[in-house]
Amino acid sequence: MHESLPFEDSLASISTGDLPSLLEVEQHLHEAYGHYRYDDDGAVADYIPALAQADPSLFGASIVGAAGNVADVGDAAHPFSIQSVSKPFVFALVCDALGHEQVLDKVGVNGTGLPFNSVMAIELNQDRTMNPMVNAGAIATTSLIPGRSGEEKWEFLVDGLSRFAGRRLEVDDAVYASETATNLRNQGIAHLLDGYGRLYFDPDEATDVYTRQCSLLVTAHDLAVMGATLADGGINPITGEQAIEPRHCKRVLAVLATAGLYERSGEWLYEIGIPGKSGVSGGMVAIAPGKGAIGTFSPPLDDAGNSVRGQRLVKYLSERLGLNMFASKPIGLASPPAGTARRLA
C-alpha cells in the first residue's frame, strides 16, 4: 500500500478548470456575504479564554485565484489567531522538509471520526496519532519540524507559514499567553503520545511551538492567499514565491478532504466537494485545486468547532463558482457534432 511507485511524484494532473471572471466571482462573493451576514447560529469558542472576547458579528471572506485575482468582502482584513487552520500548512512544511512518506509513517493520514482534541482517538487506534489535522497528530507534526531547539523549529515554522501568506506573520501575544495558561489537555496529549513513541521532540516544547503556531495572526484574505498557494502547486500566486514543492500539495489536500472538518469532514465533502480546514477562532480555508481558495472569518462555531457562517458561505460559492471536484456533466451534453456518437460502445 505504501511503497513508492516510479510515477508517484509525477506532476501530471487533471485540469479542474478555471474560476469564472473576476467580476462574476466578486458578484457571487457579495451575494453570499449578504445572504449569511446576519445569521446568528453557533457560539464563539470559550475554552481558550482570550477567544471568548471575539465579536460574533465579525464576518469577512476573500477569494484568491491561482492566477492571482483577488476579491475581498466584509471584515476580510480583520486579524484573528489562525488556530487549527495552521495545521495543513505546517503539515505541508514537514512534507517539504522530510518527504510526505515520513508523515504517513510517523503521524498517519486517516480520519478519527472524533472531535479535534479527542484523547479516545489516541487510545482506540493502534497507531495513536491518526492525521495532522487533529490536535494529537498536529502536535506530532509540529514536533517533526526541522530544528534542534524549540526556537529553531519556531523560526522554520514562522518562515514557512509567512511564505504561504506572502507577508511576515506575527503572534497574538494575548492569545498565546491565554492558551499557554489553559492548554493542559494538549500537554496531556503530547505526553501521552511521547509515552507511545509517537512524538518526535520534547513534549512540553512541542506543545509550546504548536501553541505559538495557533496564535499567529492572519486575516480571511491571508487564508485565501495561503490556500491559493496550495491550489497553485505550492507557488504563492501573489508573491510568486515557492512555499513548498509542487508534489506535496496533492497530499496535503487529500488529508484536508479526509479530516479538515474533523468528525464533519464527510458531510462537508458531500455538500461542498473541495478540501477545507476550520479553526476555533472562526477562520476557514477551502481550496479548489488548480483554481484558487476561499478564506473566511466568522467567530460563531457549530458543536464540532467549525465556523457556521464560513461553512454556509463556502457551500454557496462552491455551487455558484463550480468548485465541487466531484461534479461532472454527462459527456453527451457537450454538444457533439451532429450524428457523432460520443459514448464508447
Ligand code: DON
Ligand atoms: O489546540 C487547540 O485546541 C487550539 N489551539 C486549536 C484548535 C482548533 O482550532 C480546532 N478547530 N476547530
